[in-house]
Amino acid sequence: MKKGVTFISAVIFLAFSVGAVTVIYQAAVPVVDRMQAAAAIDDMRSNFIEIDKIISEVASEGKGSKRTIFINPEPGTLYVNGSSDVIYWLYETSALIFSPRTSQTFGNVRIGSNLDTSAAEGSYDGNNAYVLENEHLIVYLNRTGNSSTYADLRTTDLLLAVYQKDLQQYMNLTNLNITVDDRPDSSTGNGYTFILEAGNNLPYGTVSAYVNSTYLAYFINFTLESGTDFLEIEVTT
Structure with missing residues (x-):
């Protein structure tokens, strides 16, 4: 092949x-x-x-x-x-x-190698967004705050939408909630989101959220790789 x-x-x-x-x-x-x-x-x-x-x-x-x-x-x-x-x-x-x-x-x-992903600023349903796109998915993530000015954050509000291009439909995200150690107080706080690298023809695109919760301060990394039909979500401290 x-x-x-x-x-x-x-x-x-x-x-x-x-x-x-x-x-x-x-x-x-x-x-x-x-x-x-x-x-x-x-x-x-x-x-x-x-x-x-x-x-x-x-x-x-x-x-x-x-x-x-x-x-x-x-x-x-x-x-x-x-x-x-x-x-x-x-x-x-x-x-x-x-x-x-x-x-x-x-x-x-x-x-x-596999340079089929784009990462850019955009919007979704009237909200400021970061947009990751490859051959199969378009991912919309909340664009809010910055490193100097924190905004209120809820992990349930970070991932705005995922459009499956092959199926031509939006995926169901109603039950998406991100916590650390199963602690409810880790899913809310303040912070900001940012894009790792903006542009076209990228091997992958990553949008990160810095979450400063009362339980723990941590990062959530959303990564879309070229050629994949899924979104990787990683929590780091």
Whole structure:
């Protein structure tokens, strides 16, 4: 089974995404295949870095400046998204070149694995929200307070909604309540929510809530990973 490798460039922003492949399967992939895949990816990375440099030069030269660039996308496919000023390079390979859900950034060029998640500010039903989205889910989380000004918090109010894109429906969240050590007094207090990293083409998105309750001060981390159809919820102190 082949997995997608994607380069993404936003004037120029580049990334590539490699799906997870089991170690057992990888043992059967010939070394030469992995070498060829690595060489193709490295060549395109160099091309995108050069394109990034050229675009910066043209932008600095002012109106009317232009360059002609020749790119051979083979063995992959090149896509251009004019609305978001993004260039994608998709390459199908069975070789595991990168660990899933990892990324590296070189200026405006991003290289990574499973970069299909976005994280941004938004709204839901009239409420300020942080929005995490991948191929399967759209998650809306309460956006309130900040590190300087705490707001009243109830853990039942943190997760506003989850939309399942495959089913085209919102999930039932009426019974969601987060406590520590089964203590009711840990579910209320004051604090704030914040987004770990905003942007598109991320391996995962995380929104955290700092809860200062009378029982304990702690963090709740809501994480949506690329390719998953579930939300991870973790409590840390």
